[in-house]
Amino acid sequence: MAVEALKLDNVKKNFAGTEIIRGLNLSVAQNERHAVIGPNGAGKSTCYNLITGRYELSSGRVYLKGEDITNLQPYEVKRKGLSRSFQITNIFPKMSVFENVRCSLLWAMGYKYSFWHMVGRQSKLNDDAEKIIEELNLKDRRNTLAGVLSYAEQRALEIGITIAGGSEVILLDEPTAGMSVSETEYIVGLIRKVTEGKTLLVVEHDMGVVFDLADRISVLVYGEIIATGTPTEVKENQAVQEAYLGAAMEEH
Amino acid sequence: MDLFIINVIDGLIYGLLLFMLSSGLTLIFSMMGVLNLSHAAFYMLGAYLAYQISIITGFWVGLIVAPLLVTILGAAVERYGLRRVHQYGHVPELIFTFGLFFVIEELVQYIWGRSMVNYNSPESLDFIAFNLAGGSIPAYKVFMLLVSVGIFVALYYVLARTRVGMIIQAALSYPKTVEALGHNVPLVFMGVFGVGTGLAGLAGVIAGPSLTTFPGMAFLLGSIVFVCVVVGGLGSLSGAFIASLLIGWLQTFAASYNVGAGDILIALGYEYPKDIYYHPWRDLWTLTLPQIGPILPYILLVLVLVFRPNGLFGKRES
């Protein structure tokens, strides 16, 4: 069996003595679309922050394609090929859409801290950025400041920044939160398109999206994974239904 | 030994004076997240206003009225200036207060001229309180000490025991929650800014006669006060207190012990160069402790910021 794209081994996190993540085990296979669901406050965003180096782990290990990335800095995690989006839109508001995307490509294309390249003259860089903008369907907003885009457009840009640079493992945090039905369709289609051939881990509240998108689902409740499996397996899981899904399904 | 005791007392007075400024600065920073770079300018304003009032009515009225005037001015600055700049973000706020410092400094020179003014301690305090073999402690210094200690105790009492103090303490840690509980946070901001600058004004009123009242007095003390709050840890009152005393003593002792680097170098076995004036290391040889006294706080500041960016007692991120 190939190495897992992402593996969490007994990850724990305490905040001021309270255990928020209590021994998390999760493995995501390569090219798998994996969703994490769970009630509010279950620790989904915390889990992302632990994987990507925003918070420090209290104990446990995180592996990316078999490589230990525990407690690396966010930029080191990204350089190793893992990229994430945020639940609250996190873009560069005073830069144009094009600049947003192009900045996200710079490191992956090997420019590092260069002060001898002119970005305007790097045709591959600019072409790639244009391609991503086209994929995002933001072509007519190319020169608009990111801060003045509509909410849905900002969410799309957020995904664009995340996938730019070709990270193999993508973590999305509630990509469709706060969106209308048509906007949600647009974003889901976008996610499908841009994560083709990549490993995707997605936190999502919208069950329609989850069952539509995911190959496998993990259910996170109070800092622990209580079940993992295919959508059908999870749906039928007794524990899940009791703990969470029942209520959520009714709402849906 | 006697010199030592006198220095302890002088350093304590200076340190408490620093604390009067740094406490207000800390309160303002913790509440509003902005480091008021014009703080020392209000200190100078206090001294000058008290001087102006003392000409007409004598020292004691000035002691009361000048800090109140500074409080009102400070509150007005918050209400009509800072609140407006607040919407642009933290960096413009810092720039605003930095600019305000220079404007107040220029205004003071515009009104009272560029040389020092004759602001004196009251005659009723012009006697020697007690002698300490070799040196004497004037009554005015004892008065300064009493006022500083009084302010310290009052501040402690207000913050720890009263309702207003509880709101302020709560707002330090959870500003949003406090607002949600229905407290008028903008009003609290204005009040804290006013009281903070008023404390600085009071410090100016009592320091004016002893440290002389001149246009450079804000500049002289201003940067030192920032050192106190940053070294103590931005937002930590106890940190500001300890750092103020520490720096008060550091500067007082450095100024009065004339230890030369030359003596140390000779003690280490180096030979005193014959023609000192053309010697490449002449500055090192002629360096004395009183000379480097003024820069010790800045060295401390840089060291603290490098090794403990949150200060000695700070926990809040800026």
Place this chain on the structure above:
Amino acid sequence: MNNIIQKSGLSAFVPWIVSAIVLSILPFIFTGGGSITIMNQIGITIVLAMSYNMLLGQGGMLSFGHAVYMGIGGFVAVHIMNIVENESLWLPLPLLPLVGGLVGLGFATIIGSFSTRKAGTVFAMISLGIGELIAACCIIITVFFGGEEGISGDRTMAPPTFGIEFITQKEVYFLIAFWVLISVFCMYLFTQTPVGKMANAVRDNPERAEFVGYSMRWVRFVSFCAAGFFAGIAGALFAINYEILTEQNLNLNMSFQVLLATYIGGVGFFLGPIFGAILFTLLQTVIGLQTDLWALYTGIVFILMVMFLPAGLTGLFAMHLIPLQLGRLGMLVRPYAKIFIPGLAFLIGSIALIELINHARHHGEEQFMTLFWIEFDTKSFLPWIVFTLMVVVGFYISRIIAREVTEAWGEATFVEGERR
């Protein structure tokens, strides 16, 4: 559109060639007594303000000690001038700014290695601390800083460059203009590099910058070093122009002036500091000759700018691009013209009152004073009444018309279906 211009190579150089031509004919247009001196000062301030904007505008780092990097570069430049004079080193004068730049770079590398760890208040406080430290060291380390009187040199003793010995101010002007052009060009190029773009990204959202693979600390560090380099160039230019450096050239007051010039011009724009530097130097030199209150005026203007025009002068121009694009700039002419007269009356009245009070307080023994080319008796009531009236009436009418201006502005920038 950007791409086309950048790809077509030659046309990208047009603004630079035009600037070069303008710079080379300026001294033949402004030939009056002190104008070359002022232009030299402007040139130095431009380089300094632009380098400062690499920190504040491009990188989001607020420094209160930027003059230090200029000062250190300048002090070393004077020392090198003296070494060259003793003929222990061969260095033509036009290369001296490069040395100053390298010194600034070196010093910035040392300080930046720890100060760029954080932005915001901590960075500002470190810069303040370093600034005060170096300024205090000036008095102590007399071998290098020369104590209170500073150190001086003689630029004309360097080996002649193409026969030029830089004796006249005009010769120095061309040297400065050359370096201003080179520096501004290089600083522009810097904004177009990967690290220059990431500096903007880190300014906007440092956390997200880390999640696209960049360490915010390193990005800041590179910008900081580059800013130090160009500040050092400004310092060497200063040394060449004035042949003396003192503590006053690197203290907190000087750093404040840098901030002021940059901010007045507009920190959000690449060209902003150029306008700021020109305006600030003119205020300082021209108004400085007319009144000893110039520092008060610039301070008040600065505070008002921070409060009401945070985008600076360039921002004010940029604002008007919207009605210009919509073809509605004409709608603003009338209200602007209407507010001009009461506004001017208010301004003149205020300045006159300030000057009058100053005169009464500090030069009370002189009966007459001259303001705006008019001499009058300060002991009579008439000027006091006239100026007070100008202030009160001017302010009142301006306020009424201000509403009209706001309305016209709203109309001129109104776009169907878009909220502004």
